[in-house]
Amino acid sequence: MDPVRRRHLRRTGGWAGAVTAALALAVTAVGPAAAADVNNASNSGFESGLSGWTCSAGSGTTVTSPVHGGSAALKATPSGQDNARCTQTVAVVPNSTYTLGAWVQGGYAYLGVTGTGTTDVSTWTPDSSSWKQLSTTFTTGASTTSVTVYTHGWYGQPAYYADDISVQGPDGGGGGDPEITVPGVPAGLSTSGATSSSVSLTWNAASGATGYTVYRDGTKVSAVTGTSATVTGLTPSTSYSFQVAAANSAGESAKSAAVTARTAASGDSGGSDLPAHAVTGYWQNFNNGATVQKISDVPAAYDIIAVAFADATTTPGAVTFNLDSAGLNGYTVDQFKADVAAKRAAGKKVIISVGGEKGTVSVADATSATNFANSVYSLMQTYGFDGVDIDLENGLNPTYMTQALRALSAKAGPDMILTMAPQTIDMQSTSGSYFQTALNVKDILTVVNMQYYNSGSMLGCDGKVYSQGSVDFLTALACIQLEGGLAPSQVGLGVPASTQGAGSGYVAPSVVNNALDCLTRLTNCGSFKPSKAYPELRGAMTWSTNWDATAGNAWSSAVGPHVDALP
Structure with missing residues (x-):
């Protein structure tokens, strides 16, 4: 729940000509190779490190994640005036046509060949969060027996990854990788x-x-x-x-x-017994000056209680939960479990939150995704949690977090509660990793309670800039999610419970209620008014139940009944 750090806009001037030129190159789709064709590139999947490859200025290394195939891939990082160019000399046959291909990910990535004896070619792609295939063809000259294949990035751009590079065509006799054959039929579906x-x-x-x-x-x-x-x-x-x-x-x-x-019957997913309008509150498993609470102390106005936070372990992606008994005045694990069970018996949902300001959980590959799902499910079984909240404020990988959440859902069943608490910057565009993840798991997602605080001014869905702490800030930013693909029932307003709950962005409970009215009834709006009402809006969230208690539970006493009375 920490302040957003501003991101710099991408420069677009110095390389415009190169981009334009690259776009003009002819690119052909990769098709099955002819029977006599082989991959003439050696160590094409970087399984033997950088053997056979030379990278400028020490820019290249091999990594085990992300990879497209096998267990390794190339990572090359541009720096200063170096564009991270990695090359290999490949033996070829004169007067022959070859297909040059590679899979790339990350920053701007280029693939090309020189020394063909005819027309040297290249192709490229802008930065990508997932693997993309690059492909082009070239023809060798009458006396050409070798060519230089290369990849490179672009100045000032992030590192790029490359894998499974191929120079498919007649065997040049250079001892390239073996001919690729069609894989076997998958078993165990x-x-x-x-x-x-x-x-x-x-x-x-x-x-x-x-x-x-x-x-x-x-x-x-x-x-x-x-x-x-x-x-x-x-x-x-x-x-x-x-x-x-x-x-x-x-x-x-x-x-x-x-x-x-x-498939299950309609309405059997996403916590089917959760109220149509719900209030979420974070419960602090630590003492930072706010009122120390037991789970049993949390007011009944809260429908979802997010226990903050799970802790990272030394196993990538895995989490655990350690009750801070000492900081919570001797609150025992047995008492905690009993209180969780009592809340659930009263119709409330108690979930474990992963992340927070100091959270270091990283789900960046298939293994860590599996570890995340297994460990969270174990916590659900141990403590009786109804689901999980994703509050990763240091970024997430939409591909593997999606994989992790779907694996967890498969284990936990259709009643699992899944909430998210992204920062404002994370939900400004559907191209953001948090927004992508939310849309990827929309069918199992309960609610996104974006943090409308610690952010400064932000754009609303109308393209205008709004300052935090106003009804317009809440409604115009919620509109982005409502128009960007989330269902109204998956959108909640996340605000501090008191002035002490966040560095900035506190609004009085009356402002929260006005924003809820504006979004659901088109009443009590500020200068911004949505194009239509969203009566199914889920509700509101606060950080935290402890800070609410410090302020005499003023927030939940005002917002709770108002949420319950929404249309």
Whole structure:
């Protein structure tokens, strides 16, 4: 729950000409290689480190995450006047056509070839948070027996990653990587969970596969790089047949044996017994000067209690929970568990929050995603938590956090509560990683309670700048989420419970209530008025129940009944 650090805008001037020139290059799609073709590049997947490759100014290294195929990939970082150029000399056959390809991720990435004896070519892509395939073709001259293949980034841009580089064509005799063959059929396909609109699948890895294609009733519905997927957009109470095929640059395997899964009945997901309008409060598992509470002390006005926070472990992605008994006046684990059970018996939801100002949990690969899901589910079983809150203020990876949350949902079932508490900057655009994650898991998402504080001025959905601490700030920024793809029932207003609860952005409970009225009824608005009412708006959140108690529970006493009375 810390202040937002401003991000600098990207420079766009110095390299405009290079971008324009790169766009003019002809790019062809990669197709299956001819039977006699081989990959003439050596160590194309960087499984042997940088063997066979030379990177300028020591800019290159190999990493184990992210990777596109195998267990390693190239990471090259531009610095100063160096664009992180990595090269390999590849033996080729004269008067022959080759397909040059690579998978890239991260900052601006370029792929090209020189010394062809005809026309040297290159292609590029802007920065990307997921793997993209680059491809182009070239023809060798009458006396050309070798070419130089290269990748590079761009000045001042972040590091780029490259993997599975190929120079596919006639064998130049240079001892390149073996010819790629179509992978085998994936085995072990099974369903790992279902909601009213989605089915989650898992399967065993197939040797040589760089990705997998998922089929629903014989029709391709998604392509993934891991061994799990969740098919969304399904009809409640309906049976579907699923298959999966393995793929790489040589083609796609036959489809696996089919499995059948049936979606749940309508309304069976996302905490079906949660009130239509809900109040969320964070409960502090530490003493920072606010009133020390037991879970049993939290007022009944709170429908969702987020226990702050889970702790990171030495295992990547995994979390644990350590009750601060000493800081909470001797509150024992047994008392805590009993209080959680009592709240749940009273119809309340108690969830574990992951992150916070000092949170260091990182879910950046498939392994850490699995660790996250397994560890959070273990905490749910141990303490009786109804779900999880994602409050990662130091960034998240939408690909792997999505994978982690879907795996957790498959374990916990359709009644799992899933909330998020992004900072304002994280929800300014649907291209942001937090917004992407929320949309990725929309079918299992309960509510996003964005933090409308510690942020300074921000843009509203009308493109105007609004200052925090006003009804316009709350309504115009909520509008971005409402128009960006979240359901109204998945949007809540996150505010401090008192002036001590945040560095800036506190508003009186009456302002929160006015914002709720504006969004749900189009009444009590400020200068900004939404284009329509959103009566299904979920409600409001506060940091924290402890700071609320310090102020005599003034926030929950005013906002709680108002939320309950929303249309």
